Amino acid sequence: QVQLQESGPGLVKPSETLSLTCAVSGYSISSGYYWGWIRQPPGKGLEWIGSIYHSGSTYYNPSLKSRVTISVDTSKNQFSLKLSSVTAADTAVYYCARIEMATLYFDYWGQGTLVTVSS
Amino acid sequence: SYELTQPPSVSVSPGQTARITCSGDALPKQYAYWYQQKPGQAPVLVIYKDSERPSGIPERFSGSSSGTTVTLTISGVQAEDEADYYCQSADSSGTYHAVFGGGTQLTVL
Numbered sequence: 001q002v003q004l005q006e007s008g009p010g011l012v013k014p015s016e017t018l019s020l021t022c023a024v025s026g027y028s029i030s031s032g033y034y035w036g037w038i039r040q041p042p043g044k045g046l047e048w049i050g051s052i053y054h055s056g057s058t059y060y061n062p063s064l065k066s067r068v069t070i071s072v073d074t075s076k077n078q079f080s081l082k083l084s085s086v087t088a089a090d091t092a093v094y095y096c097a098r099i100e101m102a103t104l105y106f107d108y109w110g111q112g113t114l115v116t117v118s119s
Numbered sequence: 120s121y122e123l124t125q126p127p128s129v130s131v132s133p134g135q136t137a138r139i140t141c142s143g144d145a146l147p148k149q150y151a152y153w154y155q156q157k158p159g160q161a162p163v164l165v166i167y168k169d170s171e172r173p174s175g176i177p178e179r180f181s182g183s184s185s186g187t188t189v190t191l192t193i194s195g196v197q198a199e200d201e202a203d204y205y206c207q208s209a210d211s212s213g214t215y216h217a218v219f220g221g222g223t224q225l226t227v228l
Contacts, residue, residue, distance in 0.1 A: 038219075048218065059216060
């Protein structure tokens with residue numbers, strides 16, 4: 001059973017960098033699939049942030065590309081998100097998920113973690 | 120940027136059929152996927168590749184595609200189906216960019 005678990009600070013100050021990690025169990029990241037981040041502001045819809053392959057190839061939402069970095073650590077079977085220069089608009093529940101490669105759908109999701117941007 | 124358009128809300132009585140649409144210019148060339156999200160929970164995939172149903176998803180959930188519109192159909196709606204539903208696709212072939220629709224709140228009256 002594939003399981004994903006997000007972790008990281010629940011509170012980030014404006015202008016600082018948001019950092020989250022997604023630990024994967026039940027499947028080796030190196031075996032394939034893409035791995036990605038999605039966020040959901042309170043009361044709003046889902047927004048894809050970006051995706052990464054175990055080789056390190058990355059794909060980012062053009063609207064966030066200048067502030068986003070996604071990396072992978074295959075030795076720890078986890079991948080990470082960094083979002084710089086955050087504002088209150090970045091307050092959201094952040095989900096990590098596994099992505100089917102050929103057709104780009106999200107088949108396994110983490111439970112999500114709320115990150116609030118506030119001073 | 121590429122967009123997928125869904126109605127904000129759909130209401131249906133128990134036992135009736137609910138249809139939720141999703142429109143996008145690239146849908147004739149890209150598969151669509153549907154997720155169900157209940158309050159406080161992560162989304163769950165209910166339809167993939169336009170009309171395929173993952174294991175464990177009830178048969179009352181089905182999907183179809185016609186031109187630039189895909190439709191999620193829930194037959195014999197039950198109270199437990201009340202949730203937000205999101206369509207998702209890719210913006211165009213080769214970019215590996217995922218796009219979500221704005222979501223539809225299904226209310227079971």
